[in-house]
Amino acid sequence: MRLLLVRHGQTPSNVDFLLDTAVPGPGLTALGERQAAALPEALADEDIEALYASTLIRTQLTAAPLAAARGLDIVVRDGIREVSAGDLEMLDGHSEAGRTYMETIFAWPAGDTELRMPGGESGAEVLARYDAVVAEAAALGVGTAALVSHGAVIRLWTSARADNIDIGFAAARPLDNTGVVVLEGSPADGWKVLSWEGAVVDSAGRGAQSGPAGRPLDEVE
Template sequence: MRLLLIRHGQTTANVAYLLDTAVPGAELTDLGRRQAAALPEALADEDIEALYASTLIRTQHTAAPLAAARGLDVRVRDGIREFTAGDLEMLPGDTEPGHEYMRIVFAWAAGDTELRMPGGESGAEALARYDSVIAEAADSGARTVAMISHGAAIRMWTSARADNIDVDFAAARPLDNTGIVILDGSPADGWKALSWEGAVVETAAPDTDGGPTGQPLDEDQKP
């Protein structure tokens, strides 16, 4: 299965650099709506057969133009929502709370799945719910699937599950709004990342380390 993991368009919380993970979440900004409207053309060469979005409204609004252009229903699933910030919810993502959030998220990807977000979920719980939606899509028989999800969730799941992506790679490459990671594989056979925001994975150059809002992490905050 060809799997397109797409970050949602820009939101008001992104602009304010806030850790916004609870349902229903922030609305798209005007720029975010333009980013969503540009997705059908950006994905014109992809033969998408199934389209998913999370329970946060920003992903559903990002998916809407693509769904309309392709005549697809949006399959809303809680499993691919952003990882719950718990006690860190709505705190500044460009300061210590955001650094702590990303330290925990990438610790999960590195294998410490029993670690729990303060007041939130564990890595095992977060991966299990994300895996369940991926498995559903694979079982559907769709050859190409697009999922509108969230930056930290995409980066963590990909570094945990793709054979050719490690934590350092994902930590060094924050996703822009409507940035896309493309993978190929299946839950049974494993996954390989083909491209990361348009760059072939094997030749992609490191970017600045970033948190869930795209703000840089300090050198001593890297996972």
């Protein structure tokens, strides 16, 4: 199975660099709407047969042009929403809150899945809910499914489940709005990342951990 993990288009909270993870969340900016409108052409070579979005409005708005272009229904699932910021909700991602958020997330694929976001979810809970939606899509028997989701949770799930990248790779490579990670595999056999925002991925990469906007964590103030 080919799995496309697509980050949503730009939101006002992205512009203000806020840890905005609660449902239903904001809509898209004018730029975000243009990014969403460009997705059908950007993914023209992908034979997408199933399309999912999270319970946050921004993913559904991002998926809408693609759904219209392909004649697909958008399947909304809570399992692929963003990692809840808990007590850090709506705090400045440039602050210590942003550091805590990302350090917690990237502790999970390293094995500390019982660690809990302050006032929020544990890694085990986040991965389980995301796994469930991926398994549902795989059970459809389609060749390609697209999940319109969120930057941090895509990086988390991919670094935890793909065989050919590690935490350093995902931590050092933030996803732009409407950035796409392409994987191949199945829940039973495992996953391999084929490309990360258009760049071919051959093997595990290394890099410094990064904050919510991709800045190295030692630069987050």
